[in-house]
Amino acid sequence: MPSPLPSRNRGPKPTKVDPDHLLDAAQAVFAEEGLRAASLRAIARRAGCDPALIYYHFASKEALFLALMNRRFPALLRDIEKLAEPTDLRPTALRLWDVLLIYHRHLKDDPGIRALIRGEIVRGAEGLSHLIEDQIRPMVGSIQRIFEQGIARGEVRPGVQPLLATFFLAKMQLEILDVLPAVLPLLTELPPEGAVLTGMRAWLEVLWRGVALDASAPLPTLPSPLD
Amino acid sequence: MPSPLPSRNRGPKPTKVDPDHLLDAAQAVFAEEGLRAASLRAIARRAGCDPALIYYHFASKEALFLALMNRRFPALLRDIEKLAEPTDLRPTALRLWDVLLIYHRHLKDDPGIRALIRGEIVRGAEGLSHLIEDQIRPMVGSIQRIFEQGIARGEVRPGVQPLLATFFLAKMQLEILDVLPAVLPLLTELPPEGAVLTGMRAWLEVLWRGVALDASAPLPTLPSPLD
DNA sequence: AGCAATATTCAACACCTGTTGAATTGGACC
DNA sequence: GGTCCAATTCAACAGGTGTTGAATATTGCT
Numbered sequence: 232m233p234s235p236l237p238s239r240n241r242g243p244k245p246t247k248v249d250p251d252h253l254l255d256a257a258q259a260v261f262a263e264e265g266l267r268a269a270s271l272r273a274i275a276r277r278a279g280c281d282p283a284l285i286y287y288h289f290a291s292k293e294a295l296f297l298a299l300m301n302r303r304f305p306a307l308l309r310d311i312e313k314l315a316e317p318t319d320l321r322p323t324a325l326r327l328w329d330v331l332l333i334y335h336r337h338l339k340d341d342p343g344i345r346a347l348i349r350g351e352i353v354r355g356a357e358g359l360s361h362l363i364e365d366q367i368r369p370m371v372g373s374i375q376r377i378f379e380q381g382i383a384r385g386e387v388r389p390g391v392q393p394l395l396a397t398f399f400l401a402k403m404q405l406e407i408l409d410v411l412p413a414v415l416p417l418l419t420e421l422p423p424e425g426a427v428l429t430g431m432r433a434w435l436e437v438l439w440r441g442v443a444l445d446a447s448a449p450l451p452t453l454p455s456p457l458d
Numbered sequence: 459m460p461s462p463l464p465s466r467n468r469g470p471k472p473t474k475v476d477p478d479h480l481l482d483a484a485q486a487v488f489a490e491e492g493l494r495a496a497s498l499r500a501i502a503r504r505a506g507c508d509p510a511l512i513y514y515h516f517a518s519k520e521a522l523f524l525a526l527m528n529r530r531f532p533a534l535l536r537d538i539e540k541l542a543e544p545t546d547l548r549p550t551a552l553r554l555w556d557v558l559l560i561y562h563r564h565l566k567d568d569p570g571i572r573a574l575i576r577g578e579i580v581r582g583a584e585g586l587s588h589l590i591e592d593q594i595r596p597m598v599g600s601i602q603r604i605f606e607q608g609i610a611r612g613e614v615r616p617g618v619q620p621l622l623a624t625f626f627l628a629k630m631q632l633e634i635l636d637v638l639p640a641v642l643p644l645l646t647e648l649p650p651e652g653a654v655l656t657g658m659r660a661w662l663e664v665l666w667r668g669v670a671l672d673a674s675a676p677l678p679t680l681p682s683p684l685d
Numbered sequence: 686a687g688c689a690a691t692a693t694t695c696a697a698c699a700c701c702t703g704t705t706g707a708a709t710t711g712g713a714c715c
Numbered sequence: 716g717g718t719c720c721a722a723t724t725c726a727a728c729a730g731g732t733g734t735t736g737a738a739t740a741t742t743g744c745t
Contacts, residue, residue, distance in 0.1 A: 240709095692740085701730095706727090
């Protein structure tokens with residue numbers, strides 16, 4: 232008999248493990264563990280395959296994470312960019328609310344991408360820097376433009392710095408998506424359900440009053456997300 | 459000759475490695491690497507001793523981290539609580555600025571504690587939960603009380619929810635301390651110096667206008683931190 | 686001088702990590 | 716029916732992790 236013992240379950244599976252399925256598993260694990268703590272073995276377990284298979288489809292753990300980002304970012308970026316078009320003449324407060332809703336829609340199921348935006352990049356992998364260049368910077372630019380247009384239209388007071396206002400808007404939205412539901416039950420007896428929407432509304436009200444030319448003008452009615 | 463080879467450098471050192479020195483090293487490493495990624499070997503290297511020595515002074519890695527928190531938190535909590543005393547009749551905007559300054563003073567050199575407050579607790583170690591109970595919850599309560607007093611004094615509009623306003627204030631301050639200096643050079647050509655103070659001022663202006671009973675009233679002059 | 690307590694290091698354990706090279710199988714094509 | 720290629724697994728490597736038990740100097744006490 233041959234010295235390497237004949238293991239029968241190698242070779243292709245009846246149903247292929249396509250890269251997208253791997254990405255799904257990776258997204259789930261990155262979401263729970265964070266970029267650094269997520270292990271390829273855990274991802275493989277989730278996907279129902281061997282860790283080595285990941286290396287057949289992706290060059291490294293970092294490349295896997297990058298592919299994950301490249302799957303999500305373009306659609307998010309496109310939606311934000313569409314919102315920033317100068318032909319959109321709706322009230323600025325409504326457009327900002329739409330920014331929050333778009334974030335909510337695209338990111339609510341993907342804490343991994345949120346962690347990336349939040350700044351895991353900063354000391355994280357180097358290979359992600361052109362992702363900032365190509366995707367995050369234009370996104371920030373678009374939101375910034377909404378504020379600038381708001382100033383030009385006499386809705387936002389001229390003293391407001393668009394870049395900082397964008398920073399405030401985006402950062403707080405991430406905190407609301409991530410931290411508010413987790414932290415609210417710790418501090419009060421309130422259940423976490425509805426916390427995100429409550430937080431978003433309260434946040435936009437504060438931000439808008441802080442930024443509007445006429446702070447006492449009422450907010451337009453804000454539509455709820457449809458999902 | 460004795461079978462265990464006689465290594466000459468065991469036993470106590472000429473200068474003791476006291477636990478506080480260990481905590482200093484731990485703080486530095488936790489700051490750079492984060493709670494999970496910081497290794498005891500790196501901490502020991504920083505402290506100039508053997509990893510095993512850490513276990514002579516602390517029961518575990520988690521206990522070390524906990525001791526680190528217990529070294530910083532009480533002073534921070536005391537300062538915040540003093541600020542919330544109802545006998546403090548200064549303008550609410552100034553008291554909120556003081557909250558930002560206190561955060562800045564106590565936390566600017568300690569990203570580890572910031573990471574904890576930010577939410578590394580949520581999925582992190584279980585043993586930290588009573589730290590939330592004993593230290594973080596009263597801190598949040600104090601800031602909340604400042605908002606409530608502001609409402610009672612007719613400075614803050616009654617529609618504002620003190621808990622959410624506190625969440626906004628604290629979370630954004632952490633983002634400003636951590637993320638703003640790292641992210642600003644990525645998005646603009648601006649150097650990171652002064653970014654924190656600029657961000658703090660702009661942030662308080664937005665928050666205060668968003669929260670004040672009379673949003674058009676000017677902010678009181680905000681003193682700079684002294685350090 | 687001897688003894689006990691204290692502070693420190695060494696060497697190892699068991700486990701987890703990203704990654705790789707070789708082996709293997711199934712299906713498609715000729 | 717044989718051949719080739721794509722997809723998958725196995726077993727291992729080298730390194731890192733928290734942790735522990737034993738060995739060992741030093742200090743202070745009597």
